[in-house]
Amino acid sequence: MNFLQDGVLKLKDLRVPDKKRMAGGPVAVIECVQEIPCNPCVESCPQQAIHINGDINGIPVLDFERCTGCGLCLAQCPGLAIFLLNQCHKPDCALLGIPYEFIPLPEKGDIVELLDRAGKPCGQGRVFQIRNHKNQDRTPIVFLEVDKALLMTARHFRKMASEK
Amino acid sequence: MTRLTEHPILSFNRGDKLTFYFNGTPMTAFRGETVAAALHANRVFTLSRSVRHHRPRGFFCAIGKCASCMMEVNGIPNVKTCLCPVEEGMQVRSQEGWGIIRDRKSVSADRRRMDIPVTETEIAVVGGGPAGLSAALAASAHGARVMIFDENPVPGGQLIKQTHMFFGSKAQYAKSRGMDIGNLLIRQMNSRVTMETESSVIGFYPGFQLAVLIRGIMHLISPSKIIVATGASENMLAFPNNDLPGVYGAGAVQTLMNVHGILPGKRVLMIGAGNIGVIVAYQLLQAGVDVAAIVEASPRIGAYQVHASKIRRCGVPILTRHTIIEATGKERVEGAVIGKVDDQWQVIPGTHQKIDVDTICLAVGLRPSSELFAQAGCRMVYISELGGDVPWRNKNLETSIQGLFVAGDAAGIEEASSAMLEGRLAGLVAVEQLVGSKPEIRKEKAAVTGALAELRNGPFGEKTRVGESKINKGSGQ
Numbered sequence: 001m002n003f004l005q006d007g008v009l010k011l012k013d014l015r016v017p018d019k020k021r022m023a024g025g026p027v028a029v030i031e032c033v034q035e036i037p038c039n040p041c042v043e044s045c046p047q048q049a050i051h052i053n054g055d056i057n058g059i060p061v062l063d064f065e066r067c068t069g070c071g072l073c074l075a076q077c078p079g080l081a082i083f084l085l086n087q088c089h090k091p092d093c094a095l096l097g098i099p100y101e102f103i104p105l106p107e108k109g110d111i112v113e114l115l116d117r118a119g120k121p122c123g124q125g126r127v128f129q130i131r132n133h134k135n136q137d138r139t140p141i142v143f144l145e146v147d148k149a150l151l152m153t154a155r156h157f158r159k160m161a162s163e164k
Numbered sequence: 165m166t167r168l169t170e171h172p173i174l175s176f177n178r179g180d181k182l183t184f185y186f187n188g189t190p191m192t193a194f195r196g197e198t199v200a201a202a203l204h205a206n207r208v209f210t211l212s213r214s215v216r217h218h219r220p221r222g223f224f225c226a227i228g229k230c231a232s233c234m235m236e237v238n239g240i241p242n243v244k245t246c247l248c249p250v251e252e253g254m255q256v257r258s259q260e261g262w263g264i265i266r267d268r269k270s271v272s273a274d275r276r277r278m279d280i281p282v283t284e285t286e287i288a289v290v291g292g293g294p295a296g297l298s299a300a301l302a303a304s305a306h307g308a309r310v311m312i313f314d315e316n317p318v319p320g321g322q323l324i325k326q327t328h329m330f331f332g333s334k335a336q337y338a339k340s341r342g343m344d345i346g347n348l349l350i351r352q353m354n355s356r357v358t359m360e361t362e363s364s365v366i367g368f369y370p371g372f373q374l375a376v377l378i379r380g381i382m383h384l385i386s387p388s389k390i391i392v393a394t395g396a397s398e399n400m401l402a403f404p405n406n407d408l409p410g411v412y413g414a415g416a417v418q419t420l421m422n423v424h425g426i427l428p429g430k431r432v433l434m435i436g437a438g439n440i441g442v443i444v445a446y447q448l449l450q451a452g453v454d455v456a457a458i459v460e461a462s463p464r465i466g467a468y469q470v471h472a473s474k475i476r477r478c479g480v481p482i483l484t485r486h487t488i489i490e491a492t493g494k495e496r497v498e499g500a501v502i503g504k505v506d507d508q509w510q511v512i513p514g515t516h517q518k519i520d521v522d523t524i525c526l527a528v529g530l531r532p533s534s535e536l537f538a539q540a541g542c543r544m545v546y547i548s549e550l551g552g553d554v555p556w557r558n559k560n561l562e563t564s565i566q567g568l569f570v571a572g573d574a575a576g577i578e579e580a581s582s583a584m585l586e587g588r589l590a591g592l593v594a595v596e597q598l599v600g601s602k603p604e605i606r607k608e609k610a611a612v613t614g615a616l617a618e619l620r621n622g623p624f625g626e627k628t629r630v631g632e633s634k635i636n637k638g639s640g641q
Contacts, residue, residue: 003469003473004465005465006476007467007476007482008476031470032469032470034468034470035622035623036331036468036470036622036624037581037618037619037621037622038338039333039338040333043334044235044632056332057618064230066616076339077339078328078329078330078331078338079331080466080470101173102172102448102449102450103172117475117477119477119478120479137329137339138341139329146255155473156477
């Protein structure tokens with residue numbers, strides 16, 4: 001099954017930062033692999049770290065070395081396809097930023113069920129921070145503390161089943 | 165609760181509470197709702213009965229394109245209740261078959277009068293969606309007097325229900341939400357633009373005139389140029405019980421949910437994994453509605469990967485190579501049966517699966533609303549890549565009738581971003597014909613043409629490129 005058949009990106013479809021960059025602090029990943037006419041990410045980056053080749057249909061490429069992990073691009077991507085990864089958040093856990101357009105928004109400290117790219121539960125996370133500035137235009141970013149091993153796996157979350 | 169009060173993107177500022185009557189029973193509505201939407205909120209799903217077999221009929225498109233929602237309103241039969249704003253004390257009756265005029269007095273005298281007022285304008289724009297609004301903006305900015313006619317109670321076309329951020333580039337309002345783009349376009353209108361809502365253009369007449377029903381009163385409009393941007397209608401899919409109330413076009417679900425804040429149902433099966441199918445599925449989740457699955461007969465997902473990924477990580481399966489076999493239920497959808505298809509698109513025996521849903525949403529493509537061109541006598545061409553019958557036109561979007569332009573989905577199914585650019589182009593060419601060529605108009609035209617070509621340059625623009633080339637070659641049968 002490839003993503004055209006099931007809509008789920010696999011790691012091999014993605015350009016991800018190497019181990020060294022991951023050890024160097026927060027960094028974004030862009031999970032947008034098709035040539036579609038779209039470019040707001042390019043303009044959103046204060047470091048000019050995102051480029052698309054050719055015209056507006058080019059696939060966005062993030063220069064991981066230039067990326068400072070500020071996370072401004074996350075809420076500007078119309079496809080909600082950018083995530084923020086920080087492996088160095090704490091010795092025992094990583095920080096994962098997810099664009100989240102649902103209500104109710106969780107609260108700081110909430111334990112949530114992490115979901116992978118296919119919506120399958122893959123662990124638990126704790127809400128560390130919610131960023132919801134006006135310029136994000138109703139696309140809040142939820143930062144979750146997650147197991148370091150889940151940083152490349154978890155891409156969504158929901159309230160714990162017991163709380164439903 | 166069928167009426168939403170909270171939503172992650174929308175805020176619902178409902179108008180005054182009012183009472184209307186359905187078959188004599190008082191019901192509650194809010195000003196700004198259409199009759200069809202208000203009835204749905206009151207859990208009335210059957211609006212009429214079919215002519216021959218008396219089957220229940222609900223609405224399907226919710227934007228006045230189909231005839232599925234016609235009812236008797238204040239004694240007048242065959243009123244499209246999806247376009248008709250609900251009013252205090254309104255008497256709404258379900259319609260059996262063709263509909264009859266019970267009381268001739270209810271059809272007021274001025275609806276039958278012969279002295280039809282004629283209004284002159286420089287440019288008439290038919291349709292107040294992204295293409296029509298952009299056309300009016302561009303033409304009026306260069307001095308033209310413009311009248312826009314739109315069938316709906318509020319202008320904006322399909323933009324008003326797009327809660328997601330648009331793609332494209334900044335110049336085409338990328339990363340703005342569609343509904344905000346519509347408002348932005350409307351706010352930019354200058355005083356040379358007149359907007360007539362609840363107004364249907366019902367015919368093109370010799371002498372370059374349009375017959376328009378403006379809120380029930382017949383008018384003749386005599387423009388120098390006409391830009392028709394009538395958009396598109398949703399395709400139907402053939403399967404048993406596809407006419408049951410609860411089978412809706414994806415756009416109808418958006419109207420109900422994102423314009424009126426009324427939930428279409430509790431659990432939905434989405435048919436079609438193109439952009440519209442996956443986007444509306446995501447919007448259903450945002451409104452708190454369960455989406456059982458997205459079913460797609462083709463082996464590949466047609467939507468942008470980023471849209472498909474959004475819905476997948478929420479746990480909604482996309483079943484490629486699957487189709488709907490039938491809807492079940494007597495008066496309303498109670499479920500659906502789906503099955504797997506083989507390479508010849510035939511259902512593989514033994515793969516039937518019953519899905520427990522109360523709503524089936526069809527997102528199986530759109531068809532250009534090009535009837536007005538055909539009626540006007542424009543040269544028409546059938547081009548499958550553009551979605552069906554479209555008017556032939558030159559690169560300036562002028563049809564075979566001089567001074568009559570096409571823009572947006574009526575010219576071929578595409579995105580709102582390209583519709584806005586086409587609208588601008590048509591508006592610029594029309595005003596140029598009126599006031600003569602000017603450097604600033606030429607410059608803007610070149611910029612718009614360039615932006616259109618760039619939008620269509622990627623793999624997702626291929627269909628449009630092929631369709632356009634067929635028109636330029638003069639072929640297309």
